[in-house]
Amino acid sequence: MFSTELVVQTVISGVMIGVLYALMALGITFIYSIMRMINWAMGEFYMIGSYLQYALVALLLGPDLWWLAIPISAAGVFAFGLVVQWSLLKPIFRKPPEARDDYATVVTLALLLLLRSLATGLAGPNQFSPGSNLPVVMVGPMPLAGARVAAFVFALAALALFYCLLRYSWYGLALRATSQSRIGVQTAGIDVQGVDRIAFGVGVALAGLAGALLAPVFLVYPTNGLITTVKGFEIVVIGGLGSIPGALIAGVLLGLIESLGAAFIDSAYQNIYGFALVLLILVLRPTGLFGERGREA
Amino acid sequence: MSATLLAVDDIHAAYQSGVDILQGMSLEVPVGGFVLVIGPNGAGKSTLLKTVFGLLAPHRGGISFDGRAIAGLAPHEVKRLGVSYVPQELNTFPHLTVEENLRIGGWTIRGDHARLKKRIARVYEIFPVLAERRRDKAGSLSGGQGRMLSVAREMITEPRLMLVDEPTVGLAPNLAEQVYELLQTARKAIPTTVLLVDQNVSDALRHAEEVVMMNLGKVKAAGPVAEFGEARVRDLIQECLLG
Numbered sequence: 456m457f458s459t460e461l462v463v464q465t466v467i468s469g470v471m472i473g474v475l476y477a478l479m480a481l482g483i484t485f486i487y488s489i490m491r492m493i494n495w496a497m498g499e500f501y502m503i504g505s506y507l508q509y510a511l512v513a514l515l516l517g518p519d520l521w522w523l524a525i526p527i528s529a530a531g532v533f534a535f536g537l538v539v540q541w542s543l544l545k546p547i548f549r550k551p552p553e554a555r556d557d558y559a560t561v562v563t564l565a566l567l568l569l570l571r572s573l574a575t576g577l578a579g580p581n582q583f584s585p586g587s588n589l590p591v592v593m594v595g596p597m598p599l600a601g602a603r604v605a606a607f608v609f610a611l612a613a614l615a616l617f618y619c620l621l622r623y624s625w626y627g628l629a630l631r632a633t634s635q636s637r638i639g640v641q642t643a644g645i646d647v648q649g650v651d652r653i654a655f656g657v658g659v660a661l662a663g664l665a666g667a668l669l670a671p672v673f674l675v676y677p678t679n680g681l682i683t684t685v686k687g688f689e690i691v692v693i694g695g696l697g698s699i700p701g702a703l704i705a706g707v708l709l710g711l712i713e714s715l716g717a718a719f720i721d722s723a724y725q726n727i728y729g730f731a732l733v734l735l736i737l738v739l740r741p742t743g744l745f746g747e748r749g750r751e752a
Numbered sequence: 753m754s755a756t757l758l759a760v761d762d763i764h765a766a767y768q769s770g771v772d773i774l775q776g777m778s779l780e781v782p783v784g785g786f787v788l789v790i791g792p793n794g795a796g797k798s799t800l801l802k803t804v805f806g807l808l809a810p811h812r813g814g815i816s817f818d819g820r821a822i823a824g825l826a827p828h829e830v831k832r833l834g835v836s837y838v839p840q841e842l843n844t845f846p847h848l849t850v851e852e853n854l855r856i857g858g859w860t861i862r863g864d865h866a867r868l869k870k871r872i873a874r875v876y877e878i879f880p881v882l883a884e885r886r887r888d889k890a891g892s893l894s895g896g897q898g899r900m901l902s903v904a905r906e907m908i909t910e911p912r913l914m915l916v917d918e919p920t921v922g923l924a925p926n927l928a929e930q931v932y933e934l935l936q937t938a939r940k941a942i943p944t945t946v947l948l949v950d951q952n953v954s955d956a957l958r959h960a961e962e963v964v965m966m967n968l969g970k971v972k973a974a975g976p977v978a979e980f981g982e983a984r985v986r987d988l989i990q991e992c993l994l995g
């Protein structure tokens with residue numbers, strides 16, 4: 456028998472993990488909507504965020520200041536993203552548009568291998584945990600892991616901040632405009648390379664933030680970005696490539712479906728439920744739930 | 753004689769190395785002038801505007817704006833000097849509101865809130881229909897209103913030179929005439945200089961002061977509009993096409 460408590464707890468758990476998946480998907484789709492390229496190394500930026508979180512908590516700040524480590528980790532990934540855009544991607548964007556996709560794919564795949572190998576070389580194949588001294592949180596009669604609740608709250612705050620920056624700032628206006636016409640923003644006098652730099656930095660910082668937030672839950676190791684990257688791409692397919700509202704809604708939907716499937720069908724096939732949804736969407740609506748129409752950045 | 757605002761001197765530019773679209777193009781645009789560039793398809797007219805605005809870097813020759821060399825500058829740097837570019841395609845952001853489109857048109861003066869507000873108010877005075885639809889998405893505007901917004905967006909910074917690429921392409925004749933009137937309104941209101949590229953020769957000639965005919969990436973003929981009667985334009989185009 457399904458108890459109401461179990462259903463509610465599963466839904467809450469699904470929404471919480473879904474919001475965190477959405478951070479990753481948002482990063483992928485945000486970079487795509489501005490730069491029209493897929494960053495195949497997103498999982499490695501997630502991995503860097505998790506390592507930074509671990510290093511800051513374990514070596515510098517201590518477990519009590521875990522919350523301070525999170526924005527620092529995200530900022531570190533943002534800064535690294537700026538360097539990557541400037542050094543590896545900017546030269547590509549001087550090429551004719553038809554060559555960009557191919558170059559961007561090769562460069563970001565090479566970056567993926569480089570960063571993963573570097574992490575293995577520097578930290579070894581071991582798994583680390585920044586640990587968490589957060590107590591279990593009771594939502595009504597239901598116990599929820601403190602680290603997961605904290606990650607959820609931070610993710611919501613980050614999404615709110617992201618929305619406000621996009622909606623109410625001049626840079627947000629430039630980013631939204633760039634997602635609609637790269638020529639148009641240049642005629643307005645906007646440095647489109649500068650917009651790309653900010654977009655790439657923010658996109659990978661979202662992945663880094665997800666890595667930092669999920670470090671105590673999914674641990675820290677060189678390939679820990681793989682699963683969340685796959686989830687991120689699943690969400691992008693479900694929500695529609697380039698659609699930011701689509702990424703958020705599809706993230707929560709994926710989290711819910713995985714949680715409900717694991718609780719009420721079989722937890723061994725948790726990852727299969729998401730793929731089933733992806734296949735269903737591809738058959739019924741290949742452009743995703745919010746497809747091209749929703750590309751408003 | 754008016755001072756020269758834009759001087760293009762023997763420029764060569766290509767999208768692909770070794771295939772020059774502009775092959776020694778030269779022209780001068782006087783301050784306050786309305787210069788029309790005509791020519792057959794593939795003559796390099798649109799490429800000329802893109803090269804002046806910095807979307808394409810010339811590999812030979814020079815471009816000067818108000819005496820300053822601008823060849824090879826990025827578009828945002830050219831824009832800051834007072835040059836605006838209205839491309840052939842509808843240059844609006846369909847998912848942004850009319851007001852947001854105008855605000856982004858004022859990107860280079862965004863630090864001066866009062867000036868930006870005043871400029872947007874002035875544009876609304878000139879084009880009341882945009883004021884009425886300020887909160888609507890630009891994608892919901894009609895073709896003519898979209899063109900109006902494209903031009904109005906470039907008026908916000910009060911540019912000294914407007915580069916306008918085939919603004920009437922795909923428009924019905926009555927709308928095309930409205931677009932030319934729009935350009936004249938912009939020209940007088942700012943006031944600004946216009947370098948217009950157009951295939952709609954007979955209509956555009958009624959508004960221009962100087963004409964430059966291009967063929968194969970360079971000047972075929974140039975002079976005051978009075979020298980470009982319909983018969984001469986037809987003969988010149990025939991010469992271009994028949995070689």
